[in-house]
Amino acid sequence: MRLSAYFLPLLKENPAEAQIVSHRLMLRAGMIRQSAAGIYSWLPLGLRVLKKVEQIVREEQDAAGAQELLMPTLQPAELWRESGRYEVYGKEMLRIRDRHDRDMLYGPTNEELITDIVRGSVKSYRDLPKMLYHIQWKFRDEVRPRFGVMRGREFLMKDCYSFDLDKPAAVASYFRMFAAYMKTFKRMGLTPIPVRADTGPIGGDLSHEFHVQADTGESELFYDADVVKLDESNIDPTSPDVQKYIANWYAATDEKHDQAEFEARVPEERRRRARGIEVGQVFYFGTKYSEPMKAVVAGQDKTQITMEMGSYGIGVSRLLGAIIEANHDDNGIIWPEPVAPFKVGLINLRAADAKCKEACDDLYAKLQKAGVEVLYDDRDESAGAKFAAMDLIGLPYQFVIGPRGVTNNVVEIKNRRSGEKQELSPEAALALVAGTNA
RNA sequence: CGGGGCGUAGCUCAGCCUGGUAGAGCGCUAGCUUUGGGAGCUAGAAGCCGGAGGUUCGAAUCCUCUCGCCCCGACCA
Structure with missing residues (x-):
């Protein structure tokens, strides 16, 4: 993509409304634009990252055995009356009336809808288990939206639902998803910390929140260092020992932290304290919805089995904020490579110079041919402006070509994260990024 | 939902107290000069001063009402 043609409205100054760093940087880097409080448009650069994050989530859901479907944003109130949550949910739920005066709502979550779908088609014990998920926009009418996309009213959420025959199978599904979450967040360059959680309005008796470590995080975490060291690929979700271990390890947010228990259960050298941002939560809630909504299957012995969910x-969308909170410096964003909007930023320092242009155009074509995602700054701007823009949007590699480099046939490569610079031939530069392209 | 703050050019803000022809910097347009860390000079364009009422000869400025946005708290993926 040529920057001269790209829609990338960068801001040199901090917008007054943005207080926290991820919000400021997303606005300054031209990723989002606010439409109303807590509601954002995603501009091309922001959308590219959103899609990458979404794709990683999708791949790990699929790998965990879940199947993707897509449910609507608008739901009939009827289903929520059936589960009893229509009255319980409060003003956070955006209620709408259609032209026929039917009560509708913009979904804040989808338990009712998915249960309705499954109960309509799943009739036999042979049809279970099932795990179904979708990635869809949700709306929660927060009293006070803030922190940009980290606490918007409209947000993109992946929600998955498991349906099992009995509790042991349901708990195994829970821990399978648990392991998938660890892997998902790690793939984005984050450090996930799973914390035991209350089940809140969703209900149930087993739940973990996943926080990712960020110095600017909203909650304070106290945890056993072993929690972070756990390798999720070794988790056997069906093992009662593993389940017990995970369910009982010490990791808590500040509200639920018990210093005495922490000290009693965790050796001093393993006690950790950090700030985090919540990016996910898993629940096992048994028959809370399947019971009132009559999601049952016929068992082998002609009994009716209520599904365990x-x-x-x-x-x-919140993950983008969290990733930036955990990956930035004074100059801007530092994207982890798997979620970077482009892998390489190619800078022509002297756009008016024919030789520079030729060298850059050539390398740009080769990068594209090699399948490397590249943003090519071909604008006629000052060098400083180009460096600053590239640092701000945080692409992992900066390829710089100026009059000096052209004379010596070298490309200067800067690693955005480490700041290290090296000079390579165009061929070597190409090999550097083409080889490791995912 | 309680408390506080702010709405003036695309962005950051001054002007308001003490009413009298709407400003600055950045950005934008044109030209010239520059060219390795947000360049310089010159000339421009750009605003229903959030909206509605009121006071006044006269309102960005004073009064009333309203809408929007931000911050702290309670609440939350």
Whole structure:
């Protein structure tokens, strides 16, 4: 993509409304634009990252055995009356009336809808288990939206629902998803910390929140260092020992932290304290919805079995804020490579110079041919402006070509994260990024 | 939902107290000069001063009402 043609409205100054760093940087880097309080448009650069985050989530859901579907944003109030949540949910739920005076709502979550779908088609014990998920926009009418996309009213969420025959199977589904979450967040360059959680309005008796570590995070976490060291690929979700271990380890947010228990259970050298941002939560809630909504299957012995359910959410749009909170410096964003909007930023320092232009155009074509995602700054701007823009949007590699480099046939490569610079031939530069392209 | 703050050019803000022809910096347009860390000079364009009422000869400025946005708290993916 040529920057001269790209819609990338960068801001040199901090917008007054943005207080926290991720919000400021997303606005300054031209990723989002606010439409109303807590509601944002996603501009091309922001959308590219959103899609990458979404894709990683999708791949790990699929790998965990879940199947993707897509439910609507608008739901009939009827289903929520059936589960009893229509009255319980409060003003956070955006209620709408259609032209026929039917009560509708913009979904804040989808337990009712998915249960309705499953109960309509799943009739036999042979049809279970099932795990179904979708990635869809949700709306929660927060009293006070803030922190940009981290606490918007409209947000993109992955929500998955598991349906099992009995509790042991449902708990295994829970821990399968648990392991998938660890992997998902790690793939984005984050450090996930799973914290035991209350089940809140969703209900149930087993739940974990996933926080990712960020110095600017909203909550304070106290945890056993072993929690972070756990390798999710070794988790056997069906093992009662593993389940017990995970369910009982010490990790708590400040509200639920018990210093005495922390000290009693965790050796001093393993006690950790950090700030985090919540990006996901998993619940096992048994028959809370399947019971009132009559989601049952016929068992082998002609009995009726009420499905055992769990639900699993990831705040996809919120993750962008969390990733930036955990990956930035004074100059701007530092994207982890798997979610970077482009892998390489190619800078022509002297756009008016024919030789520079030729060298850059050539390298740009080769990068594209090699399948490397590249943003090419071909604008006629001052060098400083180009460096600053590239640092701000935080692409992992900056390829710089100026009059000096052209004379020596070298490309200067800057690693955005480490700041290290090296000079390579165009061929070597190409090999550097083409080789490791995912 | 309680408390506080702010709405003036695309962005950051001054002007308001003490009413009298709407400002600055950045950005934008044109030209010239520059060219390795947000360039310089010159000339421009750009605003229903959030909206509605009121007071006044006269309102960005004073009064009333309203809408929007931000911050702290309670609440939350």
